[in-house]
Amino acid sequence: MATSDLPPSLTADPGISPAELHLAARNHGMPLEALGLDVTPVGLHYLLIHYDIPVIDPATWRLTIGGAVSHETRLSLDDLQARSSVTRRVTLECAGNGRARLSPRAISQPWLNHAIGTGSWTGVPLADLLEEVAPTDAAVELVFTGADRGVEGGQPQAYQRSLTIEQARRDGVVLAYALNGAPLPPQHGAPVRLVVPGWYGMASVKWLQTIEAVTEPFDGYQQTTAYRWRDAPDDPGTPMREIRVQSMLLPPGVPDFATRRRFVPAGPTPLSGRAWSGHGPVTHVEVSTDGGATWVPAQLDPPPDPHAWQRFTCTWDAPVGRHELCSRATDAAGRTQPLEPEWNLGGYGGNAVHRLDVEVTPS
Amino acid sequence: MATSDLPPSLTADPGISPAELHLAARNHGMPLEALGLDVTPVGLHYLLIHYDIPVIDPATWRLTIGGAVSHETRLSLDDLQARSSVTRRVTLECAGNGRARLSPRAISQPWLNHAIGTGSWTGVPLADLLEEVAPTDAAVELVFTGADRGVEGGQPQAYQRSLTIEQARRDGVVLAYALNGAPLPPQHGAPVRLVVPGWYGMASVKWLQTIEAVTEPFDGYQQTTAYRWRDAPDDPGTPMREIRVQSMLLPPGVPDFATRRRFVPAGPTPLSGRAWSGHGPVTHVEVSTDGGATWVPAQLDPPPDPHAWQRFTCTWDAPVGRHELCSRATDAAGRTQPLEPEWNLGGYGGNAVHRLDVEVTPS
Numbered sequence: 001m002a003t004s005d006l007p008p009s010l011t012a013d014p015g016i017s018p019a020e021l022h023l024a025a026r027n028h029g030m031p032l033e034a035l036g037l038d039v040t041p042v043g044l045h046y047l048l049i050h051y052d053i054p055v056i057d058p059a060t061w062r063l064t065i066g067g068a069v070s071h072e073t074r075l076s077l078d079d080l081q082a083r084s085s086v087t088r089r090v091t092l093e094c095a096g097n098g099r100a101r102l103s104p105r106a107i108s109q110p111w112l113n114h115a116i117g118t119g120s121w122t123g124v125p126l127a128d129l130l131e132e133v134a135p136t137d138a139a140v141e142l143v144f145t146g147a148d149r150g151v152e153g154g155q156p157q158a159y160q161r162s163l164t165i166e167q168a169r170r171d172g173v174v175l176a177y178a179l180n181g182a183p184l185p186p187q188h189g190a191p192v193r194l195v196v197p198g199w200y201g202m203a204s205v206k207w208l209q210t211i212e213a214v215t216e217p218f219d220g221y222q223q224t225t226a227y228r229w230r231d232a233p234d235d236p237g238t239p240m241r242e243i244r245v246q247s248m249l250l251p252p253g254v255p256d257f258a259t260r261r262r263f264v265p266a267g268p269t270p271l272s273g274r275a276w277s278g279h280g281p282v283t284h285v286e287v288s289t290d291g292g293a294t295w296v297p298a299q300l301d302p303p304p305d306p307h308a309w310q311r312f313t314c315t316w317d318a319p320v321g322r323h324e325l326c327s328r329a330t331d332a333a334g335r336t337q338p339l340e341p342e343w344n345l346g347g348y349g350g351n352a353v354h355r356l357d358v359e360v361t362p363s
Numbered sequence: 364m365a366t367s368d369l370p371p372s373l374t375a376d377p378g379i380s381p382a383e384l385h386l387a388a389r390n391h392g393m394p395l396e397a398l399g400l401d402v403t404p405v406g407l408h409y410l411l412i413h414y415d416i417p418v419i420d421p422a423t424w425r426l427t428i429g430g431a432v433s434h435e436t437r438l439s440l441d442d443l444q445a446r447s448s449v450t451r452r453v454t455l456e457c458a459g460n461g462r463a464r465l466s467p468r469a470i471s472q473p474w475l476n477h478a479i480g481t482g483s484w485t486g487v488p489l490a491d492l493l494e495e496v497a498p499t500d501a502a503v504e505l506v507f508t509g510a511d512r513g514v515e516g517g518q519p520q521a522y523q524r525s526l527t528i529e530q531a532r533r534d535g536v537v538l539a540y541a542l543n544g545a546p547l548p549p550q551h552g553a554p555v556r557l558v559v560p561g562w563y564g565m566a567s568v569k570w571l572q573t574i575e576a577v578t579e580p581f582d583g584y585q586q587t588t589a590y591r592w593r594d595a596p597d598d599p600g601t602p603m604r605e606i607r608v609q610s611m612l613l614p615p616g617v618p619d620f621a622t623r624r625r626f627v628p629a630g631p632t633p634l635s636g637r638a639w640s641g642h643g644p645v646t647h648v649e650v651s652t653d654g655g656a657t658w659v660p661a662q663l664d665p666p667p668d669p670h671a672w673q674r675f676t677c678t679w680d681a682p683v684g685r686h687e688l689c690s691r692a693t694d695a696a697g698r699t700q701p702l703e704p705e706w707n708l709g710g711y712g713g714n715a716v717h718r719l720d721v722e723v724t725p726s
Contacts, residue, residue, distance in 0.1 A: 009621070015378010016387075018475075021463060022623045024384065025477040028391030031550075033415040043406035043418075043548050050620045052396040053407075100384060107621055112381075114388040151619040151626055182545075185406050187394075256514040257413045258372070258470055260385045263514055 010345075014106040020110045029114020033252040035274050038118070038304070038311075039089065042185055045117030046201075048094045048109055049187065050159055051150030055208050058191040063175075067143075070134035077191050080177060088197060089308035091276045093243050095200035095227055098341055098350015106347040109217040113248065113354060118274075118309055119188075121195045123176035127169045135165055139213035141170050143220070144194050147207035155221050161205050162218035163196065168180055172197040172307060175208065188316035197307035198278035199241050200349070202227045211309055212245050228343040237345075242278030244351040245337055247285055247312070247329035248304075249273040251356055262356060265363030269318045273327050273354075274309035275300070280332030285312040291324035292353065297325070318360045325356040372701040373708075375467040381619040381663075383473045392477020398613040398637050399675075401481070401667070402452065405548055408480030411457045411472055412550065413522055414513030417570050421546075426538075430506075430575035433497035440554050443487055443540060450485040451535050451560060452671035456606050456641045458563035458590055461704060461713015469710040476611065476717060481637075481672055482551075484558045486539035489534045498528055502576035505531050506583070507557050510570040518584055524568050525581035526559070535670060538571065560670035561641035562604050563712070565590045593708040597611055600708075605641030607714040608700055610648055610675070610692035612636040614719055625719060628726030632681045636690050636717075637672035638663070642693030648675040654687035655716065661690070681723045687720040 011017065016024070027048045034044045058077050066072040093116030099105055100111065129191075135142075146159040167173070176195045177184060184190040189206025196203040202222065223239070230237030250272050251263030277284040281303050286295035298312040312327070330336040341352040374380065379387070390411050421440050429435040457478030462468055464475065469526045472478075498505075509522040530536070539558045540547060547553040552569025559566040565585065591600030613635050616627030638645040644666050649658035661675040675690070693699040704715040 013378060015376060015380070017378070019622050020461075021379055021387065021473060022475060023621075024387040025392040025475050026394045026623075028410075031389045031412070031416060036418065041548050041550070043408075043410075043550050045406075047391075047406075049394070051618055052614070053394055055399065100381075110384060112385060112388050150617045152621070156617070169660040185404050187404070187406050213566070216673055251415070254513045255414055258386075258515070259382050263519075325680075 005084055008261065009107050010104045010109065011107055014103065014112050016100070017107065020107060023109045027107065027109050029111065030117045030253050032114065036272070038280070039120050039180060040117040044190065045119055046092070046094055047187055048096070048201060049148070051148040053186050054147040054193060055186060056147060058337035061191050063192060063208060063211070065129060065133045065211045066137045068215050070131060070136060071242055073133055075310045077177065080175065080192065083124045083128065085122055085124055086174060087120055088117060089305040090172070090197045091116065091118040092201045092204065092310040093246065094242050095202050095348045096346070098352065099347030101341050101350060101352070102343055102347050105254065106345065108347065113350070116248070117235065119174040119182065121174060122178035123145060123174035123192070123195065126173045126258045130165070130169060135213045138215045139165055140210060140216065141165065141214050141218050142272060143212045144205040144208060145210045145212070145213055146205045147209050149167055152221055157221055159205060159222060160218070160220045161203055161222050176181050186215055198243060200243055201317060214354060226346070227348070228346065232345060235345070240327050240348055241293055243276065244349050245277035245282065245329050245331040246266070246351045247273055247275035247280065247282070247327040247333045247337065248354045249327045249356050253358060260283040262358040264360050265316055265317050266320050266360050267363050269316045270313065271316050271325065272311060272313045275329035276309040277329070277331035277335065278307070279335055282310050282329045282331050285327055285329045287314050288326040289316050289323050289324050291355070292326050295328065320360050320362055322357070322359050325358055326353045328353045372470050373467045374470055377466065379463070379473050380470065382471060386472045390472050393480050395477065395611060398611055399635070400528060402479040402483050402543060405545070406480055408551070409457055409478040410550055411459070411478065412511070413515065414511040416549050417445045417510040418549060419489050419510060419570060424554050426555060426571060426574070426688060427572045428492060428496045431499045431502035431578050432576045433499060436496055436497060440540065443538065443555065446487045446491065448485055449488055449630065450483055451516060451537065452481060452483050453535070453558055453560045453667040454479065454481045454670060454672040455564045455567065456609065456699050458565050458603050459709070461715065464704050464713060464715070465706055465710050469708065471710065476713070479611070482542050483544065484537060484539040484648035485541035486537035486555070488557065489503045489536045489538060492538065492715030493528070493532060498576045500567050501578040502528060503579065503660065504577050504581050506575045506577055506581045507568040507571060508573045508575070509568045510572050515584055516588055519632045520584055522582045522585060523581070524566055524585050526566065561606060563606055565603070584629070589709070590711070591709065592711065595708060598708070603711055606639065607712050608640035608642065608645065608692050608694040608698045609714045610636055610638035610645070610700065611691040611717045612659060612688055612690045616721060625721040627681055627723050628682050629683050629723050630726050632679045633676065634679050634688065635674060635676040639672040639693035640676055640692065640698065642698055645673050645694050648690060650677050651689040652679050652686050654718070655689050656685060658691065683723050683725055685720070685722050688721055689716045691716045
């Protein structure tokens with residue numbers, strides 16, 4: 001693809017532009033050493049925030065659930081917290097993870113592979129609230145509107161996404177008011193957000209203000225322009241939903257500050273990491289210590305929650321020299337991570353095998 | 364300065380390299396809308412972490428204070444928390460803030476201007492502990508060693524910095540175990556870190572393991588190689604300490620997602636921001652709405668704590684069109700922010716006036 005063929009929002013430049021760097025400074029990834037923790041502490045979980053973080057007073061916040069429903073309702077935070085709650089451990093990943101590894105790439109948040117995190121989310125099952133408001137027979141989707149406002153693709157907008165009624169009723173879909181046992185922090189959608197387990201993060205609308213049942217499929221910007229699998233600007237594409245099968249290695253040894261290259265002492269070295277998929281549990285993970293030429297199976301833990309990452313482990317007898325470590329997961333749907341990134345227009349869903357460059361030194 | 368004159372750790376490339384992007388993904392800045400908050404929530408405060416975040420069990424953690432002292436001691440977290448504590452609001456800034464605006468620039472964390480944050484830190488005054496251990500007359504400095512280990516400039520090392528005995532005894536220097544009323548999160552140095560108000564963040568050693576009184580000035584990497592004001596590779600330079608006078612504007616209006624350009628409706632527009640300096644209180648702040656051609660004084664609040672940022676405000680009758688907003692602070696020492704970035708080898712201490720590009724639209 002020659003540079004002159006590119007629509008204005010793509011670049012073939014391997015360097016990161018000032019606008020991309022601004023996004024990278026605001027939105028942070030999870031340092032990969034946090035793969036050693038079952039639950040990601042607040043401040044280490046990835047964040048992708050389209051506009052500004054709104055500051056909302058929880059005392060005056062209200063959620064309206066209306067539109068094509070039999071019983072429109074307006075709930076305070078107390079109203080919500082008075083209902084039965086569930087706590088679910090959920091691994092979320094940004095749809096744009098891996099974008100910076102593509103060429104040409106969409107001009108957007110330049111993620112390498114850090115746009116991940118696993119939270120323990122507490123809230124009210126959306127299915128319970130839908131039971132209360134009773135969408136009419138004409139309702140086909142629910143539109144979720146956040147308090148975050150800005151401009152995108154030239155269109156002023158609040159951040160909005162929809163789910164079909166069936167998707168919204170799935171087990172695990174919650175209106176969350178707590179993360180890791182504490183009230184949501186501002187950057188994660190305080191006071192209340194949607195969490196859609198198994199789907200890329202764009203579905204989990206933060207700073208929720210309204211839920212509206214609609215009788216036609218929602219055609220807002222984040223549904224029909226952004227977050228679609230597309231091969232070319234004139235391709236209408238297909239909607240992004242489930243997180244592609246993915247795995248990452250906990251980096252062994254210690255890093256060089258500037259290059260992030262790893263130094264590992266020679267000898268038996270425990271390797272571990274996490275694997276997940278939105279298409280069902282991960283069924284096996286393989287590890288390579290020679291850049292993907294050969295693979296050995298890793299030990300794999302069962303998922304602690306249906307949409308939480310699974311731990312894998314193995315031992316490597318590390319010989320002196322430079323090595324490329326890789327991990328590759330396969331899920332219950334039979335999907336396996338590709339060896340190389342697969343290009344798409346928006347730079348979405350990058351799940352190529354994780355590669356770590358390590359230098360093993362005499363111990 | 365021609366590219367061929369550059370030492371290997373400098374680049375004149377305006378694009379950001381993969382290693383720099385990796386650093387930008389790990390270390391996050393404060394989204395500037397958080398300038399609207401007196402205290403920065405956990406997860407929005409800037410982070411600069413040289414190596415990996417260590418995970419330390421607070422139950423088994425011990426701090427040794429030894430070396431040239433009369434009463435060496437070893438403290439548990441309970442021991443520390445049993446002592447008198449203070450809570451101080453402190454604005455911290457990374458020494459490398461603004462580095463990405465320089466050309467050529469050092470290859471390191473490519474900060475624009477987001478490497479800031481204000482925390483409410485609770486801990487034990489270091490002066491009290493020094494009273495207990497009683498450094499000998501021969502002691503000239505204290506060396507603080509963190510649990511974070513890695514390689515830098517080819518040297519394997521734990522992160523270490525020193526203070527003179529006099530600097531360590533200053534009011535406000537604390538061994539902190541809480542941030543914003545909760546135990547330190549892992550990424551801010553749990554269970555205990557040093558906080559040195561008024562100085563760039565490199566002095567505030569995280570994951571503190573030992574404090575050693577030494578009889579010769581400390582010559583470790585982070586003291587004598589990194590974090591120095593230097594003009595050339597063969598310049599030994601001078602140590603970095605106090606934060607240079609600085610101010611930033613809370614971005615008005617709403618952003619474009621990809622470009623971060625701001626859109627503001629025409630008419631009277633409240634502007635505000637924060638200003639701080641390690642050389643004493645900020646005494647006045649000026650605001651420009653024409654890119655620095657003309658300036659008007661802003662209203663300035665007194666500091667809520669000697670080393671916490673001060674709020675400034677003014678009103679702008681915003682006319683339709685494109686404008687560059689700027690703020691410029693002057694401190695009690697008579698230092699004023701420069702209009703343009705001032706180059707130095709490490710890319711440190713960037714405090715050029717903050718510039719915001721806004722488009723005012725008919726309201």
